[in-house]
Amino acid sequence: MTAKNPKDSLTILTDMVLPGETNALNNLFGGELLARMDRACSISAQRHSRRIVVTASVNHVAFNKAVPVGSVLTIESKVSRAFKSSMEIYVDVWMEDRETGEKTTVNEGIYTFVAVDRTGSPVKVPEIIPETELEKKRFDGALRRKQLSLLLANKIKPEQATELKALFS
Numbered sequence: 263m264t265a266k267n268p269k270d271s272l273t274i275l276t277d278m279v280l281p282g283e284t285n286a287l288n289n290l291f292g293g294e295l296l297a298r299m300d301r302a303c304s305i306s307a308q309r310h311s312r313r314i315v316v317t318a319s320v321n322h323v324a325f326n327k328a329v330p331v332g333s334v335l336t337i338e339s340k341v342s343r344a345f346k347s348s349m350e351i352y353v354d355v356w357m358e359d360r361e362t363g364e365k366t367t368v369n370e371g372i373y374t375f376v377a378v379d380r381t382g383s384p385v386k387v388p389e390i391i392p393e394t395e396l397e398k399k400r401f402d403g404a405l406r407r408k409q410l411s412l413l414l415a416n417k418i419k420p421e422q423a424t425e426l427k428a429l430f431s
C-alpha cells in the first residue's frame with residue numbers, strides 16, 4: 263500500500279447558509295454545520311483510503327462564532343494521521359465577508375473515520391507522511407487524541423493510554 267500525504271485528501275466545500283438551516287437567532291443551526299463537516303471529513307477519509315468509510319467519533323468541535331443566514335461558508339478537511347483502519351481528520355471552517363472577502367475562522371473540529379469493507383469490517387488504510395510544520399504537529403498529537411477518544415468511549419483502560427499519561431508525567 264503506497265503511503266500518501268495529507269494534501270492528497272484535501273477537501274474544500276463552499277456553500278451558502280439558507281433560511282431553512284438556521285436557529286431562532288437566524289444563525290446556522292449547529293447540527294447543520296456538524297453534518298457539513300462530517301461530509302467533508304468523509305470525502306477526505308475516502309480520498310486517503312479509497313474505501314467505504316464511517317464516522318467512528320467526533321473528538322472535538324468548537325463553535326467559536328455564530329454564522330448568520332446568507333453567509334458563504336467554506337469547510338476544509340484533511341487526514342492528519344492514519345493508523346491501522348482509522349484516520350484522524352482535521353476540519354477548519356471559515357466564513358467570508360460579503361463586501362471585503364475577508365475570511366473569519368468560525369469553527370474547527372477533529373473527526374475519526376474508519377475504513378470498512380462491504381460487510382462493515384475495518385480494513386487497512388495507507389500510511390500518511392506529513393509534510394508541512396502544521397501537518398507534522400497534528401500528526402504528532404494524533405495518537406494522544408486517539409487514546410483519549412478510546413478512553414472516553416470506554417474502549418481502553420486508563421493504563422493503556424500511555425501516550426496520554428506521558429503528558430502528565
Ligand SMILES: CC(C)(COP(=O)(O)OP(=O)(O)OC[C@H]1O[C@@H](n2cnc3c(N)ncnc32)[C@H](O)[C@@H]1OP(=O)(O)O)[C@@H](O)C(=O)NCCC(=O)NCCS
Pocket residue numbers: 316317318319344345346347348349374376378382383384408411412415417
Ligand atoms: C467504527 C466501527 C467500524 C469500529 O468497529 P469496531 O468493531 O470497534 O472495530 P475495532 O475495535 O477494530 O476498531 C477499528 C478502528 O476504529 C478505532 N476506533 C473505534 N472506536 C473509536 C473511537 N471511539 N475513537 C477513536 N477511534 C476509534 C479503533 O481504535 C480502530 O483503529 P485502528 O484500526 O486504526 O487501530 C464500528 O463501531 C461502527 O461501524 N460504528 C458505526 C459507524 C457509523 O455508522 N457511523 C455513522 C454514525 S451515524
